[in-house]
Amino acid sequence: MTGIDGEALMQRLSMATGDVRGRLTPNAPMDQITWFRTGGPAELLFQPTDEDDLKNFLQALPADIPVKVVGIGSNLLVRDGGIPGIVIRLSAKGFGQADAISDTRIKAGAAIPDKRLAAVALDAGIGGFHFYHGIPGAMGGALRMNAGANGVETRERVVEVYAIDRDGRKHTLTENEMGYAYRHSAASQDLIFTGALLEGYAEDRKTIEASMDAVQTHRETVQPIREKTGGSTFRNPDGTSAWKEVDKAGCRGLMIGGAQMSPMHCNFMINTGAATSHDLETLGETVRARVLEASGLRLEWEIKRVGIFKPGYEVQEFIGRML
Numbered sequence: 666m667t668g669i670d671g672e673a674l675m676q677r678l679s680m681a682t683g684d685v686r687g688r689l690t691p692n693a694p695m696d697q698i699t700w701f702r703t704g705g706p707a708e709l710l711f712q713p714t715d716e717d718d719l720k721n722f723l724q725a726l727p728a729d730i731p732v733k734v735v736g737i738g739s740n741l742l743v744r745d746g747g748i749p750g751i752v753i754r755l756s757a758k759g760f761g762q763a764d765a766i767s768d769t770r771i772k773a774g775a776a777i778p779d780k781r782l783a784a785v786a787l788d789a790g791i792g793g794f795h796f797y798h799g800i801p802g803a804m805g806g807a808l809r810m811n812a813g814a815n816g817v818e819t820r821e822r823v824v825e826v827y828a829i830d831r832d833g834r835k836h837t838l839t840e841n842e843m844g845y846a847y848r849h850s851a852a853s854q855d856l857i858f859t860g861a862l863l864e865g866y867a868e869d870r871k872t873i874e875a876s877m878d879a880v881q882t883h884r885e886t887v888q889p890i891r892e893k894t895g896g897s898t899f900r901n902p903d904g905t906s907a908w909k910e911v912d913k914a915g916c917r918g919l920m921i922g923g924a925q926m927s928p929m930h931c932n933f934m935i936n937t938g939a940a941t942s943h944d945l946e947t948l949g950e951t952v953r954a955r956v957l958e959a960s961g962l963r964l965e966w967e968i969k970r971v972g973i974f975k976p977g978y979e980v981q982e983f984i985g986r987m988l
Contacts, residue, residue, distance in 0.1 A: 669708045670904050674730075678709075687756065690889060695743040695972075698735065698754070700801070703942040705972060709732075709750035715759040716829065716859050723857075726751065732831060732856050732966025733971055735774065736803040739779060740810075740896045745941040745942045746973035748923040753857060760859060763804075765789035766866050767811035770824070774860045775805030783877060792868025795876035795977040799884045801896055805858045810941075811845045815880055820845035820867040822863045828856040848900050848967060889927045893936035897951055898926075907964060908932035910970040911952055914959040934968070942977040946970060954983040964969070 671691025674928075682689060696702050713719035726732070731750035735741055755761075760776035763785045771791060773782055779797035782804060786794035796817040797807070806812065806821045808826055821842040830836060836856060844851025874920035884890055899907040908931050911917065917931035924941030925946065927933040934945055953964045973978065 699738035705747030720833045740800040744972035745975035748972040791865040793865030796879040799880040824862040914955040924948040950984040
């Protein structure tokens with residue numbers, strides 16, 4: 666499948682999706698979803714009503730049509746050519762709830778914002794979730810990338826994860842089966858996470874609130890949270906911090922088009938107002954090249970880049986590297 670033609674894809678699937686209860690949107694503008702506010706359209710965006718709606722849709726979907734899952738768009742860079750095939754975005758109504766089911770356990774949907782999950786834990790007096798107060802994402806992304814902050818990772822809270830595969834089959838995975846590592850899960854990319862059972866510990870609400878306040882103060886002090894950004898651009902290499910390597914390579918404040926490495930926190934890439942996804946990815950690859958030249962380190966992207974390039978605007982890895 667090449668190019669983006671949501672109306673044609675919608676027509677092709679009209680028979681298979683007749684019983685779908687969720688929303689199907691052809692040529693959906695992804696620049697209204699991503700925090701960078703850039704990128705081309707999703708060929709066909711599907712927002713399922715609930716798990717059964719998602720399961721039935723996937724079972725009816727022809728195997729040759731690609732599927733991509735997105736969350737709230739906080740660490741997502743959609744290329745300017747858009748995303749071919751189906752983009753699935755779980756609805757807040759169907760997948761955005763979280764409930765304390767015991768003194769230490771919370772059952773959460775994959776679409777609940779991390780910050781909201783921290784608030785649910787606070788209300789229930791369950792400790793260990795304060796770090797989510799500072800993560801600008803949703804639970805599904807946290808499960809996929811083992812999101813963490815302030816010395817705590819998602820893997821420490823996971824009891825089991827619920828998912829549906831590309832063929833519409835439901836799965837339950839234990840924390841061990843998720844294969845967690847730093848900012849990584851070994852779980853199949855074929856799986857769409859729909860929720861999780863999480864466990865913390867009983868803690869005084871005032872203590873939890875103080876921890877959450879400390880997280881918020883830290884973010885406001887050192888991160889450009891009011892900019893159009895995707896959070897941390899690169900993963901921390903072993904033994905050092907990505908921002909230190911970016912700074913050492915002279916890339917703090919570096920601009921390409923409307924994209925800039927934040928002067929405030931140089932591992933944050935920002936859209937200063939008129940950036941394209943091409944500007945942002947070119948900037949990221951230029952930084953990777955300069956860090957490689959300066960330190961011999963190959964920084965790895967933490968931001969997820971999806972979709973296809975606009976013809977004539979392809980971006981090569983480590984662009985600008987001096988050979």
